[in-house]
């Protein structure tokens with residue numbers, strides 16, 4: 152299981168890369184669950200990481216764009232995708248199923264332009280694995296579950312373990328890389344190792360204060376240790 156950490160600037164990205172993170176995610180945490188960074192900032196961070204010979208995969212979010220605004224989603228995906236990131240993350244709110252399906256179809260079409268797109272299903276009101284049967288699924292680069300309301304607790308408090316296991320397994324079945332996130336804590340490491348997604352994403356747990364605060368090297372170290380230990384124990388079981 153890769154450890155994804157969300158960062159908002161080049162200093163945080165370098166800190167995360169040096170701290171043992173295996174997946175760097177670019178976002179502005181002060182602007183919501185999928186807050187987007189300015190395009191120039193994304194390009195700058197990618198440049199800094201690549202200059203340092205970091206080959207870590209990099210994702211970036213397009214921002215919290217309402218799903219009905221298909222033209223804006225298209226433009227943001229294309230702009231973020233032009234920055235040299237490996238993956239473009241787009242939030243999907245399944246509580247508006249018609250809009251969600253139309254947005255997912257758009258993302259499948261954009262993948263034809265050579266963009267590796269990861270729909271991020273907001274799981275605050277549950278996870279609908281039927282969306283993983285969307286006809287466009289073969290064009291996505293992966294899928295994620297995440298939460299919008301970080302005050303409600305960890306994803307593991309908000310969504311039943313069995314539903315998360317179904318999401319991971321249905322994603323695999325569809326041939327998709329799968330990630331879990333949503334105010335996850337270091338103490339969730341053992342449960343995450345059991346669920347075994349391809350990656351687990353963190354921001355809140357590695358910050359001083361809330362997720363809009365600064366990335367904290369000590370918290371990051373503790374998280375890397377906890378995740379490594381949980382993986383070793385799951386492998387030994």
Ligand SMILES: O=C[C@H](O)COP(=O)(O)O
Nearest residue numbers: 157333334352353354355
């Ligand atoms: O993509 C991962 C998220 O940025 C995780 O953020 P969070 O831990 O605050 O939910």
